[in-house]
Amino acid sequence: MPPTLEIKAISGHAGTVPGHGASRDYDVCKLIDVTTCIGCKACEVACLEWNGYSFTETVFDNSYQTMPETAWNYWNLIRFNEHENSDGSISLLMRKDQCMHCADPGCLRACPADGAIVQYANGIVDFHQENCIGCQYCVTGCPFDIPKFNPSTKKVFKCTFCSDRVSNGLEPACIKACPTGCLHFGSKDDMKELAEQRAAQLREQTSHKDAGVYDPAGVGGTHVIYVLHDIKNPEMYGGLPANPRVPFLVKLWKGPVKLLGGWAMFLGVVGVAIHYLRFGPKDAGHTTGPEDKDDRTKS
Amino acid sequence: MTTRALPLKEPPDDQVERYSLTERIWHWLASLSYTYCTLTGLALFSPYLYWLAAVFGGGPTIRFWHPWLGLVFLASVVWMHGSWRDDLRLTEADREWRAKIGSYVENRDQELPPQARFNAGQKLFYWAMFYAVLVLLLSGIVMWFPERVPRNLIVILPVVGILHEAAALISIGAIIIHIYMSVFAEPESLRAMVHGKVSRAWARNYHRLWYEKIQGQRRPVP
Numbered sequence: 001m002p003p004t005l006e007i008k009a010i011s012g013h014a015g016t017v018p019g020h021g022a023s024r025d026y027d028v029c030k031l032i033d034v035t036t037c038i039g040c041k042a043c044e045v046a047c048l049e050w051n052g053y054s055f056t057e058t059v060f061d062n063s064y065q066t067m068p069e070t071a072w073n074y075w076n077l078i079r080f081n082e083h084e085n086s087d088g089s090i091s092l093l094m095r096k097d098q099c100m101h102c103a104d105p106g107c108l109r110a111c112p113a114d115g116a117i118v119q120y121a122n123g124i125v126d127f128h129q130e131n132c133i134g135c136q137y138c139v140t141g142c143p144f145d146i147p148k149f150n151p152s153t154k155k156v157f158k159c160t161f162c163s164d165r166v167s168n169g170l171e172p173a174c175i176k177a178c179p180t181g182c183l184h185f186g187s188k189d190d191m192k193e194l195a196e197q198r199a200a201q202l203r204e205q206t207s208h209k210d211a212g213v214y215d216p217a218g219v220g221g222t223h224v225i226y227v228l229h230d231i232k233n234p235e236m237y238g239g240l241p242a243n244p245r246v247p248f249l250v251k252l253w254k255g256p257v258k259l260l261g262g263w264a265m266f267l268g269v270v271g272v273a274i275h276y277l278r279f280g281p282k283d284a285g286h287t288t289g290p291e292d293k294d295d296r297t298k299s
Numbered sequence: 300m301t302t303r304a305l306p307l308k309e310p311p312d313d314q315v316e317r318y319s320l321t322e323r324i325w326h327w328l329a330s331l332s333y334t335y336c337t338l339t340g341l342a343l344f345s346p347y348l349y350w351l352a353a354v355f356g357g358g359p360t361i362r363f364w365h366p367w368l369g370l371v372f373l374a375s376v377v378w379m380h381g382s383w384r385d386d387l388r389l390t391e392a393d394r395e396w397r398a399k400i401g402s403y404v405e406n407r408d409q410e411l412p413p414q415a416r417f418n419a420g421q422k423l424f425y426w427a428m429f430y431a432v433l434v435l436l437l438s439g440i441v442m443w444f445p446e447r448v449p450r451n452l453i454v455i456l457p458v459v460g461i462l463h464e465a466a467a468l469i470s471i472g473a474i475i476i477h478i479y480m481s482v483f484a485e486p487e488s489l490r491a492m493v494h495g496k497v498s499r500a501w502a503r504n505y506h507r508l509w510y511e512k513i514q515g516q517r518r519p520v521p
């Protein structure tokens with residue numbers, strides 16, 4: 001666990017978070033300007049290299065994309081989509097797909113294991129595999145389909161936002177590797193401002209009149225934000241959800257069901273205890289019914 | 300040291316056999332596996348109970364063993380079902396018992412209709428556990444191997460999880476009453492499940508139909 005990051009939330013954890021509010025780290029943020037991404041995949045390579053994963057076999061699917069989905073040992077994937085515009089022209093869209101580091105992380109909400117998922121005060125959501133039990137509830141909590149299960153270790157992995165680098169004052173590896181400057185790293189406020197400037201520039205100076213910033217409110221905002229040519233149609237960027245939110249069923253499961261169930265069990269135990277005090281044990285062996293005359297026993 | 304009496308082949312005359320050794324072994328297998336599954340399940344049910352995971356060896360360990368012990372519990376329920384099915388069938392007399400459940404709760408058992416081997420409450424307990432274990436099995440298999448669920452169907456996992464917890468909660472409600480009745484309210488029934496025998500008076504008073512049936516099968520008591 002990176003020692004210098006202040007923890008904000010812990011999965012499956014009873015009571016308060018130790019040390020929260022002790023210092024004031026600013027929110028960190030990645031800004032991905034998809035309009036200047038050239039699809040070089042330097043970020044994919046840098047991610048593997050920094051996190052110590054070897055290169056895996058790529059899967060060719062008539063696209064420039066390395067593989068169909070991110071994997072437990074492949075956290076950063078450029079998604080390519082040949083989108084046909086309304087005038088018949090083709091746009092080759094590229095989006096760097098990785099964990100969005102939601103302010104309201106569905107994975108953390110869903111996780112039952114104490115300390116398997118930690119949200120730092122600076123916005124990074126990190127998995128601690130030593131506490132992960134492999135139940136994969138996080139997978140159902142995530143609206144971006146990010147956590148990936150490793151069947152051999154029974155642990156779930158995803159982008160760490162290079163929390164080990166960030167806690168030591170470095171930018172994430174993907175940011176460092178980007179040759180076009182389409183990836184930016186800084187405080188959330190600064191990145192939001194930069195993103196809005198860029199979106200305004202696109203709207204004013206190019207034909208992308210619907211350019212905008214993707215920072216979805218449904219998950220409380222994210223610590224990875226995009227500048228998109230067309231903010232009204234995020235789905236065309238390799239399935240970026242238009243309105244991601246923590247699934248209602250996950251909230252129901254982790255909220256009211258636990259509360260009601262806990263109270264029901266507690267009241268059940270209290271109920272039988274009160275019954276014992278009020279009525280006591282049955283009068284074993286001595287109770288007699290009205291026709292209990294034929295005493296065939298020797299007792 | 301005095302000479303020890305030879306083991307008795309028949310229970311003493313004031314006792315009757317209620318559960319055979321095989322029945323008791325299966326019952327306690329069910330009891331142990333259910334206890335393990337419930338305590339480890341509760342660890343994952345609430346962060347306030349996650350400390351139970353440490354008691355049983357930690358999160359990854361209980362995640363590994365919980366489904367296997369669930370299968371042991373399932374096996375014991377299947378055995379009970381096969382052996383006790385006829386005794387557990389709800390009858391017309393049970394309808395009357397249920398109507399008079401207040402008499403049972405308030406320990407006025409003499410007002411209740413005579414019961415066979417299991418009283419209507421025990422039968423209801425069994426059927427609650429039976430249907431709960433059915434739901435627990437079906438949902439549990441999905442939760443055992445979520446990685447086998449197609450990615451676009453993973454949304455069913457919370458539904459399955461809620462079903463698993465609801466069935467577990469129903470079984471816990473039933474087990475609270477079951478343990479309370481057998482350990483505290485009717486200690487004779489705990490003795491029956493440990494030693495296999497109950498007093499004749501108890502059998503006659505609480506399970507008259509069963510008592511009369513086994514009396515007919517055995518030699519008359521002098």
